[in-house]
Amino acid sequence: MTKRELITPAATKDLYLPVMAEITDVRSMTPLEKLFEIRLPGGAELGHRPGQFVEVSLFGVGEAPISISSSPTRKGAFELGIRKVGMLTEMIHRMQPGERIGIRGPFGSGFDMAKFKGRDVLVVAGGIGLVPLRSLINYVLDNRGDFGRLIICYGSKSDADLLFEDERRLWERDPRVEFHLTVDRGSPGWQGRTGVITTLIPGLDLDLPNTLACVCGPPVMYRFVLLALKSKRLPEENIYMSLERRMKCGVGKCGHCQINGSYVCQDGPVYHYPDIKALREAL
Amino acid sequence: MARFYLENGKVAAFIGHLQQQKTVYAPHRKGRNAFAFAPVDRPQDVVLDYPRTVSSIKRYFLPPREELLSFNLVENTCEQPVVAPLDAVFLGVHSYDVHAVLKLDHNFVSGNPERNYLTRRQGALIVGVGFTPDRFHFSGSVGVPAGDTTGCDLFLHPCEGGYALEALTPDGEGLVAGFPLPAHTAGLPAAAPFHQHIYVPQAKLKDVLAHGYDSEVWEEEAEKCTSCGTCNLVCPTCYCFDVEDAVDITVTRGSRERRWDGCLLRSFTEVAGGEVFREEPAARQRHRVFRKFKYISDETGEPWCVGCGRCTASCTAGISIVSIVNRLVNDHDAVKA
Amino acid sequence: MANKPRVGIFDFTGCEGCELNQLNFEDQLLDILEHVEIVEWREAMDGRAESLDIAFVEGALSTPDCIKRIHEIRRKSKVLVALGACAVQGGINALKNIRPIEQVREEVYGQDKYLFPTLPALPLSAVVKVDVNIRGCPMTQLEFLKVFTALVMGKAPVEPGNAVCTECKLKDNECVYEKGMICLGPVTRAGCDAQCPTFGQYCTGCRGLVPEPNVEAMEEILVAHGLSMDDARKKLQMFNANQLEGVS
Numbered sequence: 001m002t003k004r005e006l007i008t009p010a011a012t013k014d015l016y017l018p019v020m021a022e023i024t025d026v027r028s029m030t031p032l033e034k035l036f037e038i039r040l041p042g043g044a045e046l047g048h049r050p051g052q053f054v055e056v057s058l059f060g061v062g063e064a065p066i067s068i069s070s071s072p073t074r075k076g077a078f079e080l081g082i083r084k085v086g087m088l089t090e091m092i093h094r095m096q097p098g099e100r101i102g103i104r105g106p107f108g109s110g111f112d113m114a115k116f117k118g119r120d121v122l123v124v125a126g127g128i129g130l131v132p133l134r135s136l137i138n139y140v141l142d143n144r145g146d147f148g149r150l151i152i153c154y155g156s157k158s159d160a161d162l163l164f165e166d167e168r169r170l171w172e173r174d175p176r177v178e179f180h181l182t183v184d185r186g187s188p189g190w191q192g193r194t195g196v197i198t199t200l201i202p203g204l205d206l207d208l209p210n211t212l213a214c215v216c217g218p219p220v221m222y223r224f225v226l227l228a229l230k231s232k233r234l235p236e237e238n239i240y241m242s243l244e245r246r247m248k249c250g251v252g253k254c255g256h257c258q259i260n261g262s263y264v265c266q267d268g269p270v271y272h273y274p275d276i277k278a279l280r281e282a283l
Numbered sequence: 284m285a286r287f288y289l290e291n292g293k294v295a296a297f298i299g300h301l302q303q304q305k306t307v308y309a310p311h312r313k314g315r316n317a318f319a320f321a322p323v324d325r326p327q328d329v330v331l332d333y334p335r336t337v338s339s340i341k342r343y344f345l346p347p348r349e350e351l352l353s354f355n356l357v358e359n360t361c362e363q364p365v366v367a368p369l370d371a372v373f374l375g376v377h378s379y380d381v382h383a384v385l386k387l388d389h390n391f392v393s394g395n396p397e398r399n400y401l402t403r404r405q406g407a408l409i410v411g412v413g414f415t416p417d418r419f420h421f422s423g424s425v426g427v428p429a430g431d432t433t434g435c436d437l438f439l440h441p442c443e444g445g446y447a448l449e450a451l452t453p454d455g456e457g458l459v460a461g462f463p464l465p466a467h468t469a470g471l472p473a474a475a476p477f478h479q480h481i482y483v484p485q486a487k488l489k490d491v492l493a494h495g496y497d498s499e500v501w502e503e504e505a506e507k508c509t510s511c512g513t514c515n516l517v518c519p520t521c522y523c524f525d526v527e528d529a530v531d532i533t534v535t536r537g538s539r540e541r542r543w544d545g546c547l548l549r550s551f552t553e554v555a556g557g558e559v560f561r562e563e564p565a566a567r568q569r570h571r572v573f574r575k576f577k578y579i580s581d582e583t584g585e586p587w588c589v590g591c592g593r594c595t596a597s598c599t600a601g602i603s604i605v606s607i608v609n610r611l612v613n614d615h616d617a618v619k620a
Numbered sequence: 621m622a623n624k625p626r627v628g629i630f631d632f633t634g635c636e637g638c639e640l641n642q643l644n645f646e647d648q649l650l651d652i653l654e655h656v657e658i659v660e661w662r663e664a665m666d667g668r669a670e671s672l673d674i675a676f677v678e679g680a681l682s683t684p685d686c687i688k689r690i691h692e693i694r695r696k697s698k699v700l701v702a703l704g705a706c707a708v709q710g711g712i713n714a715l716k717n718i719r720p721i722e723q724v725r726e727e728v729y730g731q732d733k734y735l736f737p738t739l740p741a742l743p744l745s746a747v748v749k750v751d752v753n754i755r756g757c758p759m760t761q762l763e764f765l766k767v768f769t770a771l772v773m774g775k776a777p778v779e780p781g782n783a784v785c786t787e788c789k790l791k792d793n794e795c796v797y798e799k800g801m802i803c804l805g806p807v808t809r810a811g812c813d814a815q816c817p818t819f820g821q822y823c824t825g826c827r828g829l830v831p832e833p834n835v836e837a838m839e840e841i842l843v844a845h846g847l848s849m850d851d852a853r854k855k856l857q858m859f860n861a862n863q864l865e866g867v868s
Contacts, residue, residue: 001433002388007405012398016351016539017363059354059361060530060537061775064555086555087776094774100359219558246554248526251395255523255544256551258570261578266394280496281561314794337792347790509837510830511806512782516789527778530769532651543790549832550781564834599797599806599841 015251018057018102023095024077029163032084033128034093035069038103039077046078046103049110050135051214051242051270055250056080056092057102064088065247065265068106069131071138081131081163107250109270111136111214111240119212120148122204124225126155126197126217130163132242132269133216137171144176148210151178155197155217159183159190180204197221201228208234214270216242222283226273239273243282284456287464290445297448298326300462301372305408308343309374310336320373331375331439331446334417335591339380339519340373341387344404345543351399352539356530361539366402372458374410375439378431379422379589381411383519385434386587390522390579408454411435412446413474419592421479421605427589430474440471447471479605483612485586492577494618495611496569504607505564507600508547514571514594514602515545520587521574523551546570572607625673625772628660630693632679632686633713633741637758638704639663639678645761655772672697674771676754680706680713680741687739687747694748699771702743702750703764705757705859709828712757713741714861743862752777757826757859760812780811781831784823787814796822802845804855807838825859835864 025037040046046054048068057063064086070079084093092101121140125133140147152171156162162183171179180200182193193200197217213234215225222241229239245257247265257264260279267275276282289297301307306322309329313319318333320340338347354361384404391400413430414420422429432438436455439446447467450456483491515521525544530537544551547567552560561567575588588604595603631639643664645652659669675697681687694700705711716724717740725733744750754767770777784805788795796803796817804825805817816823829835835856842852857864 001385002392006392007388007401009396009398009402009405012396012401014363015395015397018352018361020359057539059352059359059539060356060528060534060773062528063526063539087778089555091775102361219560244554245560246552249524251397253391253395253397253522254525254541255546256525258546258578260570260573261581281566313792315799317794317798319792319794337794338789342792347792506834507837507840509783509806509834509841510832511785513785513789513795513806516786529766530773532648532765532769534655534769534772543786545786548782548786549830597795599795599803599845600837601844 015253016104016249018055018063018104020100021103023097023099023101025097026095029081029165030161032161033163034082035164036080036082036092036095037077038080038101040103043076045075046072046106048072048078048106050113050139051110051132052106052108053132053247053250053269054080054103054105054107055247056082056088057104058088058091059102061091062088063102063104063248065107065250067132067135067242067269069134071135071142073139073142081128081134083128105250107247107265109266109268111270113139116140116212117146118148120207120210121150122206122211122213123150123152123154124197124201124213124215124217124229125153126221126225127157127161128163129216129218129221129242130154133214134164134167136214141174141176148207149178150176151180151204151206153180153197153200153204155182155184155200157184159186159192196224198224198228201225201232204232206232206234208232209238212238212240214240214242219244226283236273236277240270241273241276242270243268243276245269284450286450286467287448287459288445288467289439289448289464292445293464294331294445295326295329297462298323298329298374301374301410301458302326304372304458306369306371307374308340308371313337323374329375331412332414332441333375334414335377335419335593335596338517338593339383339591340376341383341519341522343369343371343373344384344387344400344407345522345524348540348542349399350538351526351541354537354539355535356537357535366399368405369403369407372408372410375412376409376435377414377591378411378429378433379420379427379591380519381409381434382422382427382431382589383591384409386520386585386589387522389583408436408458409434410455410458411438413439413441415475416477416479417592418478419596420590421477421481421592422590423477424479424481425586425588425590426485428474430471442467442469442472479592481605481608481612483608488576488586489581491608491611491615492573494615498611498614500607500610500614501565501569504602505568507602508564508568509600510547510549510564510567511599512545512548513597513599514604515547516543517593517597518575519591519593520589521545546574572604575604576608624655624657626659626669626671627656627674627676628669628672628693628697629658629663630660630675630677630689631662632677632690632707633682634679634704634706634711636663636678641758641761642676642764648761648765652768655768670696674699674701676701676703677744678703678707680710681744681747682713682739682741684737684739690744690748699751700744700748701752701754701767701771702745703754704759705755705826705828706741707744708753708755709860710741710743710862711859715857716741717865718857718861741862753779755809755827756812760815762813763811780809782810783830784808784810784812784814784817784827786810787812788817791818793817797845802842802847802855804838806841807833807835807856825856829860829863
């Protein structure tokens with residue numbers, strides 16, 4: 001039973017009140033995805049970890065969870081990669097620099113980067129899964145000495161859907177990055193690799209016990225990537241996954257994001273695989 | 284603490300005494316065969332002998348619809364409405380509904396404590412009342428006897444000719460002060476029996492539910508279910524909510540409103556783009572029952588169902604949570620025996 | 621607002637009650653007219669418009685001429701809103717679809733039946749793309765205002781997908797079944813704020829079935845509460861004949 005003295009609003013925070021932040025830059029990545037640069041009032045830091053999310057709101061339209069795409073090492077502003085999938089994101093896509101949107105957060109677990117120190121980092125990103133993982137990638141690049149190899153496997157439906165073109169080209173050329181790219185179906189003239197993302201994994205040369213895999217992509221992808229990683233004999237405890245659910249309130253109250261007994265907005269969206277292995281609704 | 288005798292003829296006057304101190308909420312008749320909590324206007328309209336109310340007193344702490352923000356679209360600004368504390372007495376609350384409030388307290392204090400709920404809940408006093416279990420009550424099976432006084436400031440034990448009024452807290456004593464009543468010295472009558480039971484000790488439920496994850500019962504019950512969500516919405520320990528923005532006709536102002544939601548509803552896990560993460564009605568049925576007997580229970584060691592029987596009594600399809608759990612118990616015992 | 625959206629209001633087979641309900645916006649009518657310019661509305665004005673931002677269309681499609689006209693309206697309108705049960709589901713008109721069409725024609729027009737070509741009563745969505753539904757018989761002002769303000773803001777309105785029961789429970793209503801009556805609330809789309817059950821009636825299902833409805837379960841509930849299976853089907857068909865027969 002909760003003690004009576006705890007039933008008090010004294011120690012509560014403004015759980016549902018957004019901070020009004022300014023859109024400082026908008027870049028179109030594909031017809032469906034745009035990258036928004038956002039500055040909090042007074043240039044305050046968001047104070048996030050890679051893998052966390054914010055609730056973005058437009059008054060009169062609503063609120064939705066959006067992954068943070070920039071690394072906390074890049075100061076002064078943060079970035080959100082937003083796909084146009086519903087009413088709210090469609091309205092956000094129409095917004096211009098100088099306009100203001102509501103931000104709550106950061107929320108969720110995120111990647112505990114201390115656990116990644118000295119380890120090889122394998123990023124497995126399917127489609128829009130690259131958006132949250134880009135935060136991790138840039139964190140590693142900005143603290144390059146703290147980590148081992150950085151291996152990126154990025155798969156997309158087609159070459160027209162590829163995200164972060166400028167950065168991708170940097171990663172391709174950067175000797176500190178091992179970058180592998182594939183598309184399910186290439187348009188005519190596509191010179192790169194064709195095939196689903198799991199086809200990238202068998203050929204990887206991994207230092208097994210030392211490699212930590214971070215996986216994010218569409219719901220259907222996880223089981224197959226997991227199988228591919230397991231057949232590489234990557235230990236389960238070396239796998240992290242970022243999952244999508246309907247994180248409506250972001251503060252562990254509204255119930256929508258639950259996977260069995262776990263609130264994704266509190267325990268996730270980044271999960272250590274052994275922690276969700278037994279959750280039947282997870283993958 | 285003290286126990287007084289409140290004869291039936293003095294109940295209305297006692298309610299009047301409470302009204303002089305605070306706003307009093309109590310059960311009233313609603314419609315043809317239903318009861319609902321409402322602010323007391325005339326003490327003689329209060330019904331203390333009732334089977335159950337449509338919804339619990341939860342609605343006063345977590346309102347079914349509540350403005351979280353009001354916003355100005357022209358200025359692009361918002362503010363939080365001021366939530367007023369409830370200076371109130373809840374009179375005639377059954378033990379299971381008091382337990383339900385204590386469980387909600389846990390949910391709204393844990394993790395990120397929520398101001399709106401706690402502001403309203405803080406200072407609310409509760410006067411419990413005993414009840415005669417009907418064919419849907421089973422709170423005795425989840426550790427809540429009809430005469431359980433946990434969480435109450437005062438409790439009305441039904442007895443010959445009236446009530447034994449038990450003071451349980453200094454606040455409760457304060458409510459009685461100034462209303463002269465004789466002491467109640469006789470023993471309390473034995474509690475009436477329950478007609479519905481979950482046949483398993485609570486400690487074993489954890490195993491039973493883990494074993495029942497893939498039971499056929501989910502699909503069988505889902506076939507009868509229209510996914511209307513009533514079971515969630517009448518549940519006194521359900522607290523899930525949805526949030527939606529509305530604008531007024533001038534399109535210059537509006538509000539962000541939350542309202543009760545339920546995991547049995549198909550839309551509950553739907554994300555932008557149309558993916559529904561708990562698409563199968565059977566999976567939703569299981570989630571509802573697991574929310575009551577497993578997920579929070581594994582952490583707290585208590586069932587999160589209080590045995591009020593509302594979900595079953597309100598289900599037009601006749602789906603019974605007691606039958607579901609007992610079926611899981613039987614299946615578990617059959618295999619493990 | 622410099623360029624007010626140009627709005628047209630049209631009707632097909634129906635009682636025109638939804639349109640009349642628009643004229644009944646006594647408190648809000650002036651606010652509504654602040655936002656839009658009504659350029660075509662047979663019930664209240666003369667003339668025709670070349671192009672429209674929003675077309676509100678009432679009634680079901682039930683003659684070859686209806687089909688021609690709805691295509692014209694669709695062509696000249698940016699947003700097409702189906703207004704009321706007839707336009708959204710075919711409404712009560714669709715009851716004729718569960719009987720042979722020749723029999724219906726003869727019953728209604730007798731020996732003149734050859735003068736009146738008729739088709740099964742269809743929802744607008746069976747013929748053209750519908751952008752927004754405003755449901756109900758008649759449509760509720762509550763939902764009209766919600767959709768209207770959304771369109772003025774330039775956003776797509778969200779259509780409620782839960783059952784009417786959810787709104788009843790939020791209002792702490794006594795369940796209609798508790799009163800010894802039957803009700804289609806468990807499978808009918810919310811959005812009306814459970815008006816009928818709140819005011820002592822039962823839900824007739826005018827707003828259409830919820831997505832993925834469990835119709836068999838609803839029939840069983842009706843039968844368990846005293847209806848014959850035949851009567852249970854008829855109750856459900858009243859507003860949902862097309863949806864039950866697979867016409868969206």
